[in-house]
Amino acid sequence: MPGDARKSEQGGRGARLAERIDALPTQPGVYLMKSARGKVLYVGKAQNLRTRVRSYWSGGDGRVQVPKLVARVADVGVLVTPTVKDALLLENELIKQHKPPFNVRLRDDKQYLALRLDPRETWPRLTMVRRFKRDGAQYFGPYTSSTGMKHALSNLRRIFPLRTCSDGVFRDYARRGRPCIEFEIGRCPGPCCDRVEPELYGELVRGTALFLRGRSAELVNTLRARMEAAAAEERFEEAARLRDRIQAVENTVERQQIVSDRRVDRDVFGMARKGGEALVQVLHVREGRVVGSAEFPFSDVRIEDGEVLSSFLGQYYGLDQERQVPGEVLAAATAGDEEALEALLGERAGRRVDVRVPQRGPGRELVAMATRNAELALTRRLEDRDSLASALEELRDKLGLSATPRRIECYDVSNLQGTLAVASRVRFEDGQPDKSGYRRYRIQDAPAGDDLACMREVIDRRFAKREKDPLPDLLMVDGGRGQLAVVTALARDEGLELDHCGLAKERDDESPSERVKRSGGLKAERIFLPNRVNPVLLPPSSRGLLLLQRVRDEAHRFAIEFQRSLRQKVGLTSILEEIPGIGPGKRRALLRELGSLRKVRNAAPEELAGVSGVSQRDARRIHGFFRALEEANDPEEVAPPEPGAGADAGASREADFHD
Structure with a gap:
């Protein structure tokens, strides 16, 4: 199209848009800015729709990001609501539905x-x-x-x-x-x-x-009253238990940071921003103590800070969230819609809730504290991203890959003594887990105890879906030459040019002279590549190696988690049927002669071998199966939290606070 004609068309479109804006209603509601193709670019709310939308073109909105948005807007649609509070709720729903690029969007709950x-x-x-x-x-x-x-x-x-x-x-x-x-x-x-x-x-x-x-004072008072009553009635054992419980709560409370003399519940929101990257930090203050915090990062942010926080608060306390609502919400900035937020939260809580942007005093100090921690968290996040970028570049160079492996998939096969074979796939994008790319596989055709056959089945199924699910930049398997050869052969058969590798620890059967002695122990991680005889050995401190280890470990965790869930669904009786070589006759004999499945599970190999039709080899297989089952079910040890960690907190992070 000639330049003059294009300008004429754009001018006509601009005139029609101006007429459309002048005809907008003056009631509260939600506006949707759309591109020429009808894509929703931005969703906003307003007390007066016409005035608010007109401000984008009249210069009344001074945000630096506005020209970028306005340049792409070809149409504006509106939805009128009875009140601005209803507009806030509708805005949240439309952001979830349309995922507009100029809005900040809280992750799927x-x-x-x-x-x-x-x-x-x-x-x-x-x-x-x-x-x-x-x-x-x-x-x-x-x-x-x-x-x-x-x-x-x-x-x-x-x-x-x-x-x-x-x-x-x-x-x-x-x-x-x-x-x-x-x-x-x-x-x-x-x-x-x-x-x-x-x-x-x-x-x-x-x-x-x-x-x-985080109601530590109320909790301790209740427990102390019960302890004194138990002691008065000479129930000394119960009184001792309550005393220990009080001590445990008080010891934990002592480690929490006191930030206010006022015994009021507050959620405090600070925000940091560097370019298009932003991070909202939430501090949960209960009875004057910080009992928890959470970080919410956003990328490609194109609106100003007040708009970011207002949109975030509406989504954070949305009606689909059964989240505890405190008495006060303090924010570093808003878009001037505190009254709408107060109405929404007051309705949720059944009481008055104050939403403020404090300008002085203790409230301002709390917001400053949240903001400082947001700045530190964002700096740390950007540094981590830079570190991951260098790790990906190192992998590209050291492994001779055709491109930087921004998308990595890893596959792991797991079985329990040759039974319940499963596999997992995890996906990392730019060095971070992408849960939408995680998959679980139940092995259907391959023998459960044949790891190579299981891997062949899984990779074959993966390649079959490459049209709908594009292949990664780097496909990795948990294993050595054998597992890698499976991928190489299947890729060759499909005519695929695909970077792939295997990651495996050094074998135990290698002689000491063949082992590469490095810091961190004798067992080195080896990276196997197609068409290369010797594996690549990266130093233990290599960022690229550490990333591959993280991806591999996540695939292993995901596979084990799936297998554990299958064991729980199958049940012990059905699991007995999963032991190779133990058919119906032997199962009946085991249960008949030993009396119960529990006794079969706890029997020594000698007892099992004494059952009719059960050989020494069968006995060792059965005994090993149940020992492996016990090991797989051992609970994971974790560290204790701070009280109030559930008070709308992500994870209690007092040690990370800086004031």
């Missing part, structure tokens, strides 16, 4: 973890969930990492030992009349077998909720 407690149950328990629901239960979180979640559960089980079993397991032990090992080691009071009174269990439930909300 399914990516966050929370603890759920339903006091209406007869014997309540804490469960881990990925969604806050309006179902009458109490939710504590979000936890932005599983580490924060494990922190909370670990400490809670020591101080307030609620049951951890599922309802099905609970009923099973109730039928048996004997509690599980958790009761024996003091981590469960045994409600399944009536070893605890409902009133006492209810006190544990209430204590758990107070602890997670």
Whole structure:
């Protein structure tokens, strides 16, 4: 199209847009700025739609990002609402629906973890969930990492030992009349077998909720009153337990940072920004103490700080979130919509909630503290990103890859003594996990004990879906030459030019003279490449090697997690059927002569070999199978949290605060 014609068309489009804006209503509502192709570029809310939208073109909006947005807008649509509070709610929903590039968008809440407690149950328990629901239960979180979640559960089980079993397991032990090992080691009071009174269990439930909300003073006062009453009635054992519980809570509270003399609950929001990168830091203050924090990073941010925080607050406290609402919300800036936010949060909480941008005093100091920590967190995040970029470049150079491996996929195969074969795929984008690219595979055709055949099946299935799911820059397998050869052969058969490698530790059967002795031990990590005889050895401190190890370990964790879930679904009786070489006749003989599956599981190889039709080799296989099962089910040890870590905190991070 000639230049003059193009300008004429653009001018006509601009005139039509101006007429459209002049005709907008003056009521509250939501506006959607769209491109020439109808794509929603930005969603905003306003008390007066016409005035707000007109300000983008009249110079009334001084934000430096506005010209970039306005240059792409070809149309503006609006939705009128009764109040600006309703506009705030609608704005949140439309941002989720359209994912406009000029808005900041909180991650899908399914990516966050929370603890759920339903006091209406007869014997309540804490469960881990990925969604806050309006179902009458109490939710504590979000936890932005599983580490924060494990922190909370670990400490809670020591101080307030609620049951951890599922309802099905609970009923099973109730039928048996004997509690599980958790009761024996003091981590469960045994409600399944009536070893605890409902009133006492209810006190544990209430204590758990107070602890997670950060109500330490109220909790300690309640426990102390119960301790004194128990001592007065000469129930000294119960009084001693309560004394220890009080001490555990007080010891943890002492480690928390006091930031205010006012015993008020606050959420404090600070923000840092460098170019298009931004990070919002939330500090959760309960009874004057910082009980937790969470970080929310955003990339490619094109709107000003007040707009970012206003949009963030609306999504953070959205009605689909059963999040605790404090008495005060302090923010570094807003878009002037504090009243709408107050109305929304007040309706949620059933009481007055103050939303402020403090200009002086203790509130301003708290916001400054949150902002400083946001700046430190953003700096650390950008440094980590630069480090990851150099790691990817190192891998490209050292491994001779055709391109920088911005997308890496890793595959791992796992089986249990030749049974329950599964595989996993994890994906890393720019050195960070991309959970949307994670996959789990149940091995369908390959023999469960043949790792190479299992890997061949999984990679073959992956290549078959390459049209819908593009291949990565680097495909990695957990293994050495054998696993790598499988990928090489399949890629050659499919005519694919694909960078791929295998990562494996040094073999135990190599002689000492063949081992490469380096700092960190004798077992070196070896990177196997196609068409290369000797593996690549990178120094232990290599950023590229550390990244590959992280990817490989994540694939291994994901595979083991899947296998563990399958074992729980299959059940012990069905697992007995999974042992190779143990057919129906031998299974019946084992159960008949030993009496029960539990006795089969605990029997020594000599006892198993004494069963009719069971050979010494069968006995060793059965015994090894159940020992491997026990090892795979060993719980993971985690560190204790700070109380209040569930008070809408990601993970308690007092040690990271700087004031």
